[in-house]
Amino acid sequence: MRIAGKRISANRAKAWLALIPAVVVAFYFIWGFAAYTAYLSVTKSTFLPNHEFNGAANYRALFEDDRWWVAYSNMFIFGGLYLAGCIGLGVGLAILIDRLTGKEALFRTIYLYPMSLSLVVTGLAWQWILNPTIGIQKIVREAGVEDFKFNWLVSPDHAIYTIAFAAVWHGTGLIMILFLAGIKSTDPEIWKATRIDRIPAWRVYVSIILPQLRATLLTAVMLLGFQVVRSFDVVVALTNGGPGYASDVPARYVFEYFFQRGEIGQGAAGAVVMVATMIAIVLPYLYFEIRRREA
Amino acid sequence: MSNGLNPGAESAHDNLGENRACLPGGHCGGIWQHPEEVEGKTMKILSGTLAAGGCALLALSVSPAFGDSDVSHNWNSENEAEAMRIFRDKYIELGGEWSDTAFPDSEASIASVKARFIGGNPPMALQSALGGVMRDFAEAGLLQNMDEAAEAGGWADNISDSIAAVGRYGGHWVAAPVFVDVINWMYTNNDVLDAAGVAQPDTWDDFTASLPALQEAGVVPIAIGGDSWQEAILFDHVVLAVGGAELYENLMTGDAATVAGEQTRRVLEEFAGLRQYTDEGKSGRSWNDTNTLMITGQAAFFFMGPWAAGGYGDLGPEGGSWSCRLTPWDASLTVVADGFQFIKVTDESDMAAQVLLGNAVMDPATQIAAARAKGTLPVTTVAMASDFEGCPAKAVEAMAGSTSITHWNGRSADVGNAIKDTASALWNQAIDVDAAHQQLIDKL
Amino acid sequence: MTRRGLQGALLYGALFACAIYFLAPLYVMIVASFKTLAEVRESSITALPTVWTVEPWIKAWSSACSGLECNGIRPYFLATFEIAIPAVSLAVAIGALNGYAMAKWRSRAADIIFALILIGSFVPLQLFLIPLAITLRELSIYGTSFGLVLIHTVYGIPLTTMLFRNFYVALPDELIRAATMDGAGFFKIFSSIVMPMSGPIAIVAVILVFSGIYNDFLFALTFGETGKRPIMAAVQNLVASSYGIKEHNVNIAAVMISALPTLLLFFATGRFFVRGLTQGALKG
Structure with a gap:
């Protein structure tokens, strides 16, 4: 028994050895860096980091900047639409494919392939289609509907929706696959039972199967949320924040302030507000889900 | 800003040098940096260097760990790249080894250099407008002292004192000014105008009156792209229309009464009114693509710098199917010096490369050839008016008789950003004229 | 029509309608990349080329200009693989080991590290840019391939760790316990029992991490080596700064070429991918 105990503690030590990279990543490259950037947000850093204390001046400048508020609220508009779009469409497609008897692989591939493309490619591709002077608007007009209008890409009020539209195209497939797997893993006996009771198929999905897939939903929300905070590429490639700054997002705003404008202090303040927002949203959800599962 | 002086007008066609000598000194006084003014900043440089030294203690030193002898630039249009090729060939001829990184616009190339400063691996030189950014870099002690090379290479021999001052900071050479870009060009597709039965507008009222007719004719009256700097260039023309050089200068220097005044408000109103004619x-279109609209006859007017002229070759000579005109409704020129900033490097071979680059771009014959390729004016006084044709020749001529004012791109980053931000926000309907006016008052 | 027939028609109708949304961009890009410049400007984006040409692809690959360099996107391709291959190997290997340590040698501290990494993957990458630049400078690898290998390894680890941990949690603890009783140590168990069972999740990890690195834009843009920028930054730059009359067909071909590796990888490994994903990522 003592020997086994010793061996276990030796193995524990080795486990810690194996965890060194994770520790370095967690404490240095993630949270250490985050702390350093938080520190920069209270310095007078311009295009080079410096260490002169600046109090809350960068935050004040940030909160007085209209551009920031546009970018910040865009993150929620985009995030909300993106999550709703990907999950809504993904679940819908998963159910449709589940109903299929053949050709399942074909449709699955069609819906999933965009995920393999980069968001830069996604943005550039949709840019051509959504551009009113060469894309959908032009095609429909040439087909005879001459006053057809679809100029969201260049409309300050709607540009952010086109970003969600392109991003949903990119992200739906993964969600569909996750839910499809979830649906397939539910007990087939359910179908026999409900058939006897003559319950319509859609009710089986909505009332019986989907409620069992809370864990899948958690995974989906996490994977998509991860994309929302990193929504830099698709914005740069599709609208570059335009027209003006109507479709700007915090990720791009911060990048611009770091490097183009050389206002590292204010950019860092923006980054801190971003991460604080994310933590405020993710942490309670994560906590709640973990508690639920442990119960 | 001085005005009224008009020396050199008679010799305008004879010798560009004479014009050049009077241009920045006479007309651009207070805009190009005066040497005396610059001396006073030595203290600032010193303190900047000290601050940088302090940073080093905190493992944040800005001195590069190693160099990479490349040039960051945004000369990516066909004629700009040709100019860069001419400089490159001279540099190689002098014995250098060339590498460069091109960016879509100046903002991107400056952003890259800023990131590389933090990473301790900046390029050896940055091509950009010589203005606020250069002063910021110099103040932080990030630019190389090129005095020795300039002395040995005789950089100052063939340029006017005021241009030489543009390449210096604190009395030391940190940059090589190579071109004077006149920014306020109006390109016109004459065929489009003819087809719509619209005459060349000479006044602002003519111009605005022509727009509905052009729109009626099914063309885009005003070609413009989606970058804030493009919007700000259109804005320049409106400022000149409302209040000429005086208003422009007062706005750029943040004269409180002017910024808050009625004229500024009118500028914003007129500017916002142009939006319906685009x-x-x-949105999101680059200037190159926008130029294509002009070349292919889809648009009538395009307000852009000299770099756009190169695209019109397919339409035949200037004055035929297309023309370039300096803002017709005002005699002022908005100008900015373009050149190469030398970044502080420690590697011996990089420093040698900088000397070669400096000598290559300051070589009068090379500079003239490159200016011809790019369609702009060289700083060298050796250039003759006869060296130029088409649009640059017009600029040479105009310089003699007009007031030159420094374009926002040659001023501090704060001024440039204030103009770009406000123009862009108003243009893209993020704010209304009232809010835009307030924003200008706050920022300038 | 019978009720069942109607349902079938509706089902297929809905699936086809969605398929159009997903296929349209690919279709538009493919046809545009085979058109001549004149045609790409004149014709509708949905029209098939009247004359098919591979010229745009050749030009995009080997002679499109960005600045003074007219080498197409070929050099950036090789540069990207130079970065991606070592980074993927490292991130997957380290992630597997970490995931194993966390899943099978659970301790409160390991759980906390996992939570920190998990929440950390929600931290916007922008927070890392400035300290990363400073770190790379201190290591004298800013603007080199090494720098990007380090970055991608480091930020690939959270994902690989999560994938492997979730996969290993599902392996029966008895396996480990029995092996321990037989005298096998931590690394021995990993190499002889755990690793051989990791095939499906390893494939998923390789695909996801490779795609992530290959498709990365932010780090490529900020830390890419001069003249050897990773592909996405290079393509975006090419599209934004190509000069003269914009050659949309060449630009689109360049975008298509840049998309091909991950697209082909997906088509080649799709079956594994779906299977691996459903076995691994789901069981959190």
């Missing part, structure tokens, strides 16, 4: 595709 096309839907403008």
